[in-house]
Amino acid sequence: MSLFKNYSKDSESIFKNEIALDPSFTPRGKIEFRENENQYIADCIKPLLHRRNGKNLIIFGPPGIGKTLACKKVKEALEEETNEISVFYINLWKKNTQHKITLELCEQLDYKFTHNKSSEELLRIVKQKINQNSAVFIFDEADKAESLELLYQLTEDIYRKTIIMITNDKNWIYKLDPRLKSRIMPDSLEFRPYKKDEIKSILKSRVQLAFNQSIIEQKAMELIIDKTEEATDIRIGLFLLRESAFIAESSSSKQIKNEHVEKAISKLADFKKPIELDKDEEKIMEIVDKNPNKTTNEIFMIYQNADEQNKSQRTFLRKINNLEKANLIKLEEVQGIQGRSYKVKKLSEF
Ligand SMILES: Nc1ncnc2c1ncn2[C@@H]1O[C@H](COP(=O)(O)OP(=O)(O)OP(=O)(O)O)[C@@H](O)[C@H]1O
Ligand SMILES: [Mg+2]
Structure with a gap:
């Protein structure tokens, strides 16, 4: 008896490219349905292209609706356009102290001599290096930072910059220390949840990347779209696609059917946004x-x-x-x- 008989090398997998269903996968090219938001972000950065100071921005909205993706796409586009603006993307849930953020900035600046240097010393070096150019800072999960002291320093000591902060918490802006708020004076941009036909189109593109053609029954796909709409979170759709494909595979089915999706839905209780704990x-x-x-x-x-x-x-x-x-x-x-x-x-x- 082989416990792995359904996974023998010869049996064909349902997946063409499973990675396309990973929540951290970044689709190539332009992203759909976020053109206005992307333009808004770009407009805040544009003054930097004329060597003027940029506008700061707070982006907010519920989970799984493309806030991080939109910012990563703006970063990509900007890096293609010019090398006179350095773009730093940092997730403040992962890097939640001033020291960790400073080390991350060193890493992204490709500055390797961090050993035996104090946080203050490193920050001084970082600021000096960043000031040779203009800079965009994207601070994702900004409300998870332990301290926003570094932001004061950046607002004070970096000459030409745009600071973008992403959060789920609509009211975070009101909770900011007034001294910091008056220094940053951010614009705010709300991301709204996707409509049903937008969810459908986004998930269908992923299906095309992840599976061979007509692998998923229409009814099964509709169920996934409905569940994703209910949750207003694209990650739920990606999870259901991947999970129901696994379930179909393990029952040796060549197609993803309604019953497989139903089973995957029953596992949704276990699903949660990937969390990085310190x-x-x-x-x-x-x-x-x-x-x-x-x-x-x-x-x-x-x-x-x-x-x-x-x-x-x-x-x-x-x-x-x-x-x-x-x-x-x-x-x-x-x-x-x-x-x-x-x-x-x-x-x-x-
Ligand atoms: N317009 C889109 N086109 C293609 N994929 C999308 C689109 N919007 C979101 N996604 C995908 O949905 C998933 C969640 O998006 P993202 O990580 O940007 O969410 P978020 O709004 O930052 O959520 P959170 O607040 O939980 O961090 C990602 O896998 C992303 O690639
Ligand atoms: Mg995000």
Whole structure:
């Protein structure tokens, strides 16, 4: 008996190019349905082409509707147009401290002598290098940054720039420190969710890249489109396409049918946006896992005792907040003798 008999080298795969269904895959060429948004972003950057200062911009909208993709496309187009503007793309969920962002800027500038240099020293070098050109900074997941101190520095010390910040949180702009807001004075651009026929067209293009022709039954495709529209998130459509193809393959079907999509839909509960946790967030998740039903204060005590570094409660609460936003934990209010507190419940695997 072979456990892998359906996957023998000779059996033909349903996929032509599975990567095309990966959420991080960037389709080639122009992207559909975001022409106006792309133009808006480009207009904020245009003054830099005339060696004037650009406009800053906050982009907001719900998950999975092409905000990151649109910015990456603008970056691509700008790099094709000129080499007098440096474009930096940084995801602030992954690089969430000033030091990590500075190191990332060094990396993107191809500056390798970072060893034994302090963050301040590196930042000074980075600023000097960036000022030889004009610069566009794209800070994705900007609301996840631990501190926006670096933004002050960039607004003050970089002469010609456009700072683009991407967030899901419509109200983030109101939460910004007024001093920073008045320095950045950003325009704002809302991305709206795609309409059904737009979703259909986007997913069909991916289907063409990912599969051989007519591999997916029309009814099955319609079901995927409906589910994606309901979720207003293209990633859901990509997940369902890939998952139902796996299910079809493992039942030795040459076509993706409605029943395969139905099964894939039942797995949607497990689907979540790929999340990058930093070390502290991972540690907190581990503690929450091992200590169910504890309050935020109790978790904080364990977290603080876990290593020698002095952890601030403010940072801890911000991390808890991030984990809640990412749907990894839930905070349940409890009324005790000492007043109100919150129990931390783990929601899913991480
Ligand atoms: N117009 C489009 N054409 C082709 N693919 C698209 C389009 N819009 C979005 N996508 C695809 O949908 C997926 C999600 O898009 P993207 O990562 O840009 O979402 P986002 O708005 O940045 O979401 P989040 O706020 O969760 O980060 C990606 O795989 C992207 O390639
Ligand atoms: Mg994004």
